[in-house]
Amino acid sequence: MEVFQRNSMMNNSVMAGSEKFAHVTRGFLTVGQFFILLAQSSYFYLPIGVVGISGNLIILITYHRIGLSSSINVSYFALAMSDLFNVLSNTWMALCFVPGFTKFANRYFQVGSVVSVTGAWTCECFTRITAYITAFISIERCVSVVLPMKVSTIFTRRRTCIVLAVIYTVNLALGSYGFVLIRFTKFWSPRYNKTIITTQRMTSPTLEYFYEIVLFFQSFPAVLIPLVTVIVCTVFLSVTLTRSATWRRSFQDQNGGTGSSEGKLENKSKISKELQLAKTVVIVAIVFIVCSSPNAINVLVASSVPEYRGSGTYGNMYRFVNFATLILSGRVNNQMADSLADGQDMGSK
Template sequence: MTNEESFRLYASPTIMTTDIASTGKPKPIDINTIRPVLSAEDYIALITFLSYAIPVVAIIGIASNFFVIVICKKIGGSETINISYMALGISDLMASVIRLWGALCFAFIVTNTKLPFEPRSLSVPTSFFPGQGFDKTTAFITAFIALERCLCVQFPLHVKRIVTKRKTLFAIVIIYLFGFGPSNLSFIGFPFKWVFSSVQNRTILAAIPLETPLRYIISRGLLAYYGTILHFTALIIVWICTIFLAVGMNKMAMTRQEYFKHSISKEDKQKELRVIKAVFLLAVTYLACSTPSAATLLVPHFEPEFTSSKGLKRISIVCHLSSALLTQMNSSANFFILLYVGSKYRQVFLGLFGKKSLGFKNVPEQ
């Protein structure tokens, strides 16, 4: 096997088909002789667009989540919701950095440069699986925020006792361990090795898949864990909590309106509607950006050749990069949603640019 072939992310096995017209017996066919679904011109056009679009959106995500962390630090950690917002910003920031690196690994300007490493092979253990880990960490922190807000609405008098600072920190640590932790197993299935490149005529670093069943177990296990178990669990939790939150806040708003029939202001009514709209926007944005990623991760379980055959591999790469772009848009959009929801959050953000001297500290987020 040549060095170029060793850089392939997955092996290309031979599949079996039945020649019914002649013998009716299984006949081996090399799947690499199958004509690609995407033409070379279309593939290059799509891969070029995605390779440059993802870094641009990732840079926006890095900058926006940096502001999330800075603002949450200025507001302080007296309120548990601010701790959750900071954890969400850290997760989105790391996801954006990793996704930026992964996009650069497939950019032609990088792959055509004679680097001391093979970027596409290294992207599997250093970008793809770690990116999935931080994406699911973001998903469960989003679910935790929705659950926390749901408890605030349903049990306003007891929420301080139910959701404490210690419990919040413990929940976030657990989310990070189960979200990002397992992604490090990819370094076992795709270890780094120094190999000789006949193209560059020198030894370079590459991630070479193990030629053992262990690599198959790790890769399929991580795909199932991130693409099925964590993904759909997070979606269900977010939807359930969001529905209860919207119903509870609407009920609370109606109760206030009945109790303060003559005193409730129009501004308070609009504030209630803005919060409900923002929560739904957060959930819908997450759903719209995460569903394609789940579909891309599920396809290899039903069609193994999706990532290995010559006919489908171009589609597979385009689908993965498209999903990465949508997921990155979700990580970048959270900042603007938070900016829209919280009045104090917005005030601190404007204060960073000297718009107004804001002399408060540890202000609870609204």
């Protein structure tokens, strides 16, 4: 919720082209350096956004054609939908910091202030939704390994839809508070000799009180719960599959002279698949931890250290790190779920 939040006068002047605050240092970055980094990184994120949008559209179309009769298909469809909006928000943010587009758009609205609401807040919201759905899918995968015969009765389509609806509703409700706290207004720009759109933060004791509550639930629970859940479920799944493969191999060695050749080949195939899946789970888990931890640490530090928030002394550093890690964590959440999707059926066999 704090992403790209800044003093309105500084934001307006810099984004309008003024150099008055270009050398003002906020933490390790001056305002000028902050926008230079955003501009340079935008060229890197735009192609990623185009690929992400195309990929998620293909996933949505594919699952729609396959059918949404099973709970796991519903979960992956909801995950792709959330990730699509996440990528759209990321791409919009990246586009807004491309110098050419910024120069053009500033004639109609103040890019820095408007993108903080329309891009950053929506991006954070759908990043949380994606993370929660990934955690939910991880739990379902674990149950499919432990109770393969009962997973279809525990995770019914109706129950899955209810859980996903709750995830979307709660996170959208928390994310929408930014549109209550921030209002879109118009002001006269002497530079362009016309009225342009900007944002204004509404302040009152009641709004600030609820803002702190929303900020808390958007930081600690939203960051830690999905991360811890995915890590625990992934480790459990990896250990379980490794033990299963070891048991199959031991049983085969003890009964090497018995059984048909087809049965032995099938058993070897299962052992190979389980060991391969266990290795994949470990690799993806490591990637998930490495890529998601920076965003988690960044948000947790901002929640506990006011100077590191968007409006604090180190606001520029916080906003740039959050901008980069939100895109990274969003990509990893989706790729992790897709990479382990094959384990859903494999683990239940």
